[in-house]
Amino acid sequence: MKNTATSVAITLKQVQKTFSDGTLALKPLDLHIEKGEILVLLGPSGCGKTTTLRLIAGLEFCDQGGQILFGERNVTNIAIEQRRVGMVFQSYALFPNMNVSENIAYGLRVRGESKELKQKKVQEMLELFDLESYAHRGIDQLSGGQRQRVALARAIITEPEVLLLDEPLSALDALLKKRLRTDINALLKRLGITAVYVTHDQEEAMAMGDRIAILDRGEIAQIGTAEEVYLSPNSEFVANFIGQMNHFDGLLNGQALSFSSNFIPLPEALFSSCKEGDRLRCMARPEDMRLTTFEDATLKGAVSHSVFLGDRTRVLLSVEGVKELVHVDCFERKRYSMGDRVGLVIPPSCLVLLPNSGSEEVC
Amino acid sequence: MKKGMYFYLQLAFTLLVCAFLIVPIFMSITAGLTNNYFVGVKSGLTLRWVEQVWRMYADTIWLTMGIALVTTLVNLCIGVPCAYYLARTRSKLSAFLDECLTLPIAIPGMAIALGLISVYGGISEFRMSWLFILVGHVIFTLPFMVKSVLAVLQSINFRVLEEGAASLGASFWQRFFHVIVPNCKTGIVSGVLMTLTLSAGEFNLTWMLHTPLTKTLPVGLADSYASMRLEVSSAYTLIFLGMILPLLIAAQWLNRKPKRMA
CATH class of the missing domain: 2.40.50.140 (Nucleic acid-binding proteins)
Structure with missing residues (x-):
């Protein structure tokens, strides 16, 4: 399965988000994510990274004046169910009333796809994610890593235009995390899918992203490749957030x-x-x-x-x-x-x- | 381990309490099945009284079942969406509605009935119909359905499940029927059982609302206690128990079943 054909670039123009209580969660943001690129949104809690992801997903809507484009398509006011996104949630959001196969097939089910197509594609996903022997298991009978794979399979089966991942590894132990992030990265690259990945773990960000956007208090502090943000931080915040840094103050x-x-x-x-x-x-x-x-x-x-x-x-x-x-x-x-x-x-x-x-x- | 005196004292006390509750029921069952209760079982066992009850009161049994079923249906149609709305919305209006829903539990059934009669009693067609009792039963049992579904909704992360379904292209109704309803199943089933048992056994409110033609089982039972032989009313109780016990056992069994939620 290759997703390149359906993948699109994402453009955010002056996207700002104010919550109903008046808090400015995201300052006006301009961002362009290339087709097939993996962009990681990294930052401490409350920096606006999840808000940005939810705005791209269509789970939140931006303030008046902002614009979100998927390729040429303006999706600013389109609800999530019509945006053609795939999303992996922090808690996986797998349906407890469905087994593994039914969870994976759900996106095709709501589109009214034929039984044959559903079976074929689910089988493809089960093989891709090494879940064949778990096809009929309930969600509560799976380990954290298996749930994570089901969530990913469910999100990409519909060949979405963009894939959004909200801290998908945060619930797993350190060892599994390392293995899975390599797997996910390889998979996303193979599929050629445009992906936005939210994390607060800088090591994960550097391993996953083509580019990393570091957010601080509702705005992008720096955006660039892992080397750029690590070796040439443009602010004290970035320098201190990515890796350890020693400071020396003195006179020339x-x-x-x-x-x-x-x-x-x-x-x-x-x-x-x-x-x-x-x-x-x-x-x-x-x-x-x-x-x-x-x-x-x-x-x-x-x-x-x-x-x-x-x-x-x-x-x-x-x-x-x-x-x-x-x-x-x-x-x-x-x-x-x-x-x-x-x-x-x-x-x-x-x-x-x-x-x-x-x-x-x-x- | 050797069991001490306290254990046996506790056991004796528990058995005594059980006997206090169960013996009258047992006596009532026996009374409904004996030829002459005052002579005792030695007068012989019979189904005569049960048959007589069936002849005289079958309509009350059918009406009770009918009202209980329709009440449950109405509760399903109103209660589940209502619980979903309350779980989803955190506004002053939803808090007010939540309070309003709890009121019928606190207010005596008679007072609710009086309220209904004083407001709608003038519409004679409605007043004479079984629908009048149905309305009373819905008011009285709806809180139990809503609270039971709401409790399950609050224990699962239904918002994220809904967001997950939406991200896969599911419309509002698809999300509601594919994800919300099946995952509230335990709450819905226990709400259904509660509604059925409460409606079937409701007396206070129904007694005020009924007409000679819209008599339910508990009202008929009171009637038979007042005007019939003890054996007849006991046989009537027996039929009521036969109706209600399976439901109570099912409710107990459901509550014991551990909830498996991912």
Whole structure:
């Protein structure tokens, strides 16, 4: 089964949502999702990601003036049952009064499709999702992972124009989650279906999406590929939301950032655009930093805590002039004890600098 | 484990209470089946009294069954959508309706009957018809149907189920009949059984609303107690028990069955 023929691009123009109590859930939003693209909406709870998904689905309607297009078709005022979407809910929303096959066939049943077509397509789905032996089971006899697969099969059997997934893996355990997200990603790619995927799990977002839109308080903070949002965050919020980030505040001193008795060498692009003595904030990821001997380093700290994580050791350092503990990932099999004095090296190219220079704190 | 004195005391007390409740019923059944109750069982067993009741009161039995069935039908048609509306809507109006629905449980049946008579009693065609009793029964039993369906609706995540069905292209009516109604089945069935038993056994309200031509079983029973031999009224009770017990047992069995909801 290939869905490319029915898939369409999704366009949101000035889509805004105000709830009946007056809360502005979504600020005017412009968004274009290409045909066949998987876009992940990522953000903390209450950021508007589920509202955006429900607006695209037709479960909510946007405020006057907004427009939602599926390809060329304006669906702004069309109810969900006529939008030709497929949706996978967080709680799966499987019908307890129907067995697995009946659940999967439901979309075809309400369309009045023939018995033969229903049987053929359900069989196809059961095979695709490895559910053949569960065809006649009740929903309450399935595990979480199986329910999730039934929900997905039910959503795509009607060959929808877009597929919407609302935190479909959040109810599963960590191991199953990892396996299923790879499976779902491969399936969506094979079907070539336009998909919008909501999650609050950044790892899941990076594994699933062609692009990730990070939402914060009802608006998109940044949209881009996983590499773009991880390596070049455009705001403190994005930098802190995706992965772990260490912050270093100081003054420009020659070609380095200086604070207390520490120095961090800066890349030329930064120091050349700032004046001597300017206040700067630089950030670095734990995996980009390296521990070295205390004596040789320009940036020094003392081990406060270390956690063995299997593939690496996360070392937490207290560094003079830095308010919070500095997190460093150490990939060598080396032990650190509390109080050990160590040096820190940050390659200048790995330093993250926010583009909106000119503010008081940030260059 | 050795059972202590308290266990046996409790058992004795429980059996005593059961006997207190069951012995009169048993006596009544026996009375309806013996030739002469005052002589006792040794006067011989007979179905004579049951036959006599059937001859005299068959119409009340049919009318009772008819009213109970139609009441149930009306409750299904009004009660299920009403429960669905109440579960779906959280407005002042729905809260008010919810309160109104609870009122007939609290108000004495006689008062409801008086209200009906004072408002509609003037429409003689209606007043003389069995429909007048039907209206009273619907008012009295509807809350039980609505509450029972509402309880199930509130225990399942019906909104998400409905959204799921809608996302697959189901219209409102398809969602209602394919998803909502089947998933409320336990509530609907228990509401149906409750309506049937309550309507069949209702006396207070019916006694006020009935006419000589629209007499139901409980009213006939009161009549027979007042004017017939004890054996006849006991046989009448026996017929009533035969009607109502299967329904009560079915209701109990349904309530014991664990609910399996995904």
